[in-house]
Amino acid sequence: MATVTLKAPNISCGHCVMAIKKAVGRLEGVSRVEGDPATKLVTVDYDPAKVDLAKIEEAMADEGYPVAK
Numbered sequence: 001m002a003t004v005t006l007k008a009p010n011i012s013c014g015h016c017v018m019a020i021k022k023a024v025g026r027l028e029g030v031s032r033v034e035g036d037p038a039t040k041l042v043t044v045d046y047d048p049a050k051v052d053l054a055k056i057e058e059a060m061a062d063e064g065y066p067v068a069k
Helices: 014-025 053-062
Strands: 002-007 030-036 040-044
Touching: 002 053, 014 030, 014 040, 014 053, 040 053
Parallel strands: none
Antiparallel strands: 002 040, 030 040
16 A cells, blocks of 8 residues: 655635545545545645546546645
C-alpha cells in the first residue's frame, strides 16, 4: 500500500470532500480517501499495483477538483 497527499485548491466544503471520496474511492485499489476543506488536502491510501497516481489525479480533475502541481 502507498499513501499520497494531494493539494486540491478548489475544495471549499464538506460536499467537495464527499464528491472526491466518491470519485476516487470507486477506483480499484483505493482503500481510503480523506479530505480537509481547511487545508485543501486529500490523502489517499492505494495499491500501486492496481491503480496509479495519474488515475487518482484524473478522477479528481474529472470531478472538478484538479490537483495543484
